Amino acid sequence: SQTIHQWPATLVQPVGSPLSLECTVEGTSNPNLYWYRQAAGRGLQLLFYSVGIGQISSEVPQNLSASRPQDRQFILSSKKLLLSDSGFYLCAWSLDRGTDEQFFGPGTRLTVL
Amino acid sequence: AQSVTQPDIHITVSEGASLELRCNYSYGATPYLFWYVQSPGQGLQLLLKYFSGDTLVQGIKGFEAEFKRSQSSFNLRKPSVHWSDAAEYFCAVGDNNYGQNFVFGPGTRLSVLP
Numbered sequence: 001s002q003t004i005h006q007w008p009a010t011l012v013q014p015v016g017s018p019l020s021l022e023c024t025v026e027g028t029s030n031p032n033l034y035w036y037r038q039a040a041g042r043g044l045q046l047l048f049y050s051v052g053i054g055q056i057s058s059e060v061p062q063n064l065s066a067s068r069p070q071d072r073q074f075i076l077s078s079k080k081l082l083l084s085d086s087g088f089y090l091c092a093w094s095l096d097r098g099t100d101e102q103f104f105g106p107g108t109r110l111t112v113l
Numbered sequence: 114a115q116s117v118t119q120p121d122i123h124i125t126v127s128e129g130a131s132l133e134l135r136c137n138y139s140y141g142a143t144p145y146l147f148w149y150v151q152s153p154g155q156g157l158q159l160l161l162k163y164f165s166g167d168t169l170v171q172g173i174k175g176f177e178a179e180f181k182r183s184q185s186s187f188n189l190r191k192p193s194v195h196w197s198d199a200a201e202y203f204c205a206v207g208d209n210n211y212g213q214n215f216v217f218g219p220g221t222r223l224s225v226l227p
């Protein structure tokens with residue numbers, strides 16, 4: 001069966017520090033991968049999606065970036081964190097981008113101080 | 114592109130009462146529709162989905178949803194709510210024609226009174 005992992009589960013970082021969040025998927029090949037952010041009390045905001053290795057589409061301009069170095073690995077990064085980057089970050093995968101359900105990881109709670 | 118609205122930001126019901134969460138979508142073709150649930154501090158879990166066929170869809174945890182094309186709605190229902198149902202609920206619409214987008218609604222937070 002397929003599983004999706006995210007780490008770390010919780011992270012507290014100072015403003016201006018770098019960020020690296022990792023997401024890995026097991027049990028499937030060539031998945032579509034997604035990064036979402038939830039600010040406190042808000043809905044899901046799609047940040048990035050990837051349809052294949054090295055292929056990244058950005059949905060919202062920001063100081064975050066994403067990379068997909070391997071088929072089932074998706075990384076969210078920042079060179080310098082802002083206070084507004086605080087939130088709950090969710091990774092998800094799906095087989096078909098438009099019609100298949102997305103399967104979500106457990107999320108990473110990021111607090112920028 | 115498609116869009117999704119969930120008119121109720123927050124709903125409170127008593128345990129044992131019935132529940133209906135509203136979802137309206139805008140889409141030019143037959144939509145792919147989903148309901149997800151998110152417990153605090155957790156990822157999202159799929160409750161049910163509709164692609165075609167019977168417009169009344171059964172899901173996990175005793176939930177069901179009905180697709181009504183004439184009303185562009187896909188409301189989620191449960192006949193008797195349990196305290197453990199307190200969570201955030203998201204409706205989503207997929208698109209297999211135009212941009213292959215997958216759009217989530219803003220969510221409805223459900224509180225359950227003992």
